[in-house]
Amino acid sequence: MKNLRALVVADIFQGQxxxxxxxxxxxxxxxCPKEQVAFVVCGADEKQAITLLEPFGDVxxxxxxxxxxxxxxxxxxDDWLHALTCLCQNLAPEFVICxxxxxxxxxxxxxxxxxxxxxxxxxxxxxxxxxxxxxxRLMAGGAYCARxxxxxxxWVICVSPGAFAKKEQGQQGKGFLGxxxxxxxxLPPNRVRxxxxxxxxxxxxxxxxxxVIVAAGRGVGxxxxxxxxxxxxxxxxxxxVAGSRPVCDAGWLPVAAQVGVTGRTVSPALYLACGISGxxxxxAAISGARCVVAVxxxxxxxxxxxxxxxxxxxxxxxxxxxxxxxxxx
Ligand SMILES: Cc1cc2nc3c(=O)[nH]c(=O)nc-3n(C[C@H](O)[C@H](O)[C@H](O)COP(=O)(O)OP(=O)(O)OC[C@H]3O[C@@H](n4cnc5c(N)ncnc54)[C@H](O)[C@@H]3O)c2cc1C
Numbered sequence: 579m580k581n582l583r584a585l586v587v588a589d590i591f592q593g594q595x596x597x598x599x600x601x602x603x604x605x606x607x608x609x610c611p612k613e614q615v616a617f618v619v620c621g622a623d624e625k626q627a628i629t630l631l632e633p634f635g636d637v638x639x640x641x642x643x644x645x646x647x648x649x650x651x652x653x654x655x656d657d658w659l660h661a662l663t664c665l666c667q668n669l670a671p672e673f674v675i676c677x678x679x680x681x682x683x684x685x686x687x688x689x690x691x692x693x694x695x696x697x698x699x700x701x702x703x704x705x706x707x708x709x710x711x712x713x714x715r716l717m718a719g720g721a722y723c724a725r726x727x728x729x730x731x732x733w734v735i736c737v738s739p740g741a742f743a744k745k746e747q748g749q750q751g752k753g754f755l756g757x758x759x760x761x762x763x764x765l766p767p768n769r770v771r772x773x774x775x776x777x778x779x780x781x782x783x784x785x786x787x788x789x790v791i792v793a794a795g796r797g798v799g800x801x802x803x804x805x806x807x808x809x810x811x812x813x814x815x816x817x818x819v820a821g822s823r824p825v826c827d828a829g830w831l832p833v834a835a836q837v838g839v840t841g842r843t844v845s846p847a848l849y850l851a852c853g854i855s856g857x858x859x860x861x862a863a864i865s866g867a868r869c870v871v872a873v874x875x876x877x878x879x880x881x882x883x884x885x886x887x888x889x890x891x892x893x894x895x896x897x898x899x900x901x902x903x904x905x906x907x
Pocket of ligand 1: 855
């Protein structure tokens with residue numbers, strides 16, 4: 579593969595390419611022309627790779643590599659690490675770009691070490707400066723933002739969910755014009771084996787795919803008031819309910835529904851924050867939300883600095899009126 583500069587690696591989850599792969603691809607497109615980008619789908623043959631990528635639509639002109647091997651579908655970090663190390667050593671890209679998902683938290687640092695590359699994690703911004711690309715990433719649980727310039731190549735870059743994909747809207751192509759190439763991954767004997775697979779927590783996967791998230795904070799007042807939060811979420815299609823840490827710690831919602839630096843990172847189209855103050859540990863995880871609406875009775879609450887629309891009102895006044903209004907429409 580000539581002139582390859584960026585290799586985008588897609589994470590596969592429950593038989594689909596994870597949405598964060600769109601962010602990885604969008605960053606690759608910001609860094610270099612599409613002719614210099616290749617997209618790797620692990621555990622798929624040529625045909626499966628094309629099917630998996632169909633919902634993307636924006637891979638037109640980009641070379642696709644189907645890195646095949648039954649075992650890669652098992653999602654064992656050790657296997658992916660080996661397969662990707664061999665592939666990258668062969669293709670020698672400047673950038674290996676993947677999503678900052680829990681799976682790549684396991685794989686990416688090891689890959690960087692094997693390639694003698696720098697690993698930049700949790701990237702949520704990019705500037706094209708005179709001196710080259712500069713990435714931004716949150717540090718110390720979101721308390722600081724670091725700007726990282728590149729020096730000696732190669733680099734493994736892990737992008738935060740929702741950080742780049744939306745910026746690429748309008749640039750989507752149609753069809754698959756790039757070449758599709760299948761490479762069989764040669765894997766050494768297993769060093770670990772999967773003993774059991776547990777079904778994913780539904781709250782967790784619902785947050786990943788929800789278009790609308792209604793999030794409850796301590797301002798909801800108690801578990802007896804959660805019903806109105808669920809009723810609000812039910813107004814929207816593809817919605818889910820999430821909570822701040824105190825809400826999940828108190829058991830008003832399961833721990834898997836927690837949004838924040840010690841919970842899930844989310845990137846819905848709409849994030850409706852109800853009675854959430856907007857601590858940085860919470861805000862750091864909603865930077866990918868397209869629109870944030872906050873309902874809080876304290877007009878000085880920090881959540882309003884992130885909100886696109888703010889409603890200064892008590893939840894017990896606003897939410898029932900809002901539900902009634904929507905139902906009567
Ligand atoms: C290491 C570390 C990690 C953390 N990780 C996370 C994390 O992952 N996720 C997370 O969320 N937090 C996390 N936290 C906690 C974080 O610092 C905040 O304490 C927490 O986010 C506050 O939650 P809250 O907004 O629900 O509650 P509060 O800060 O108590 O805010 C409640 C809000 O509700 C409003 N309110 C009260 N009554 C009403 C009413 N009737 N109607 C409308 N509004 C009302 C108040 O004005 C207030 O703004 C972490 C903290 C630390 C130290």
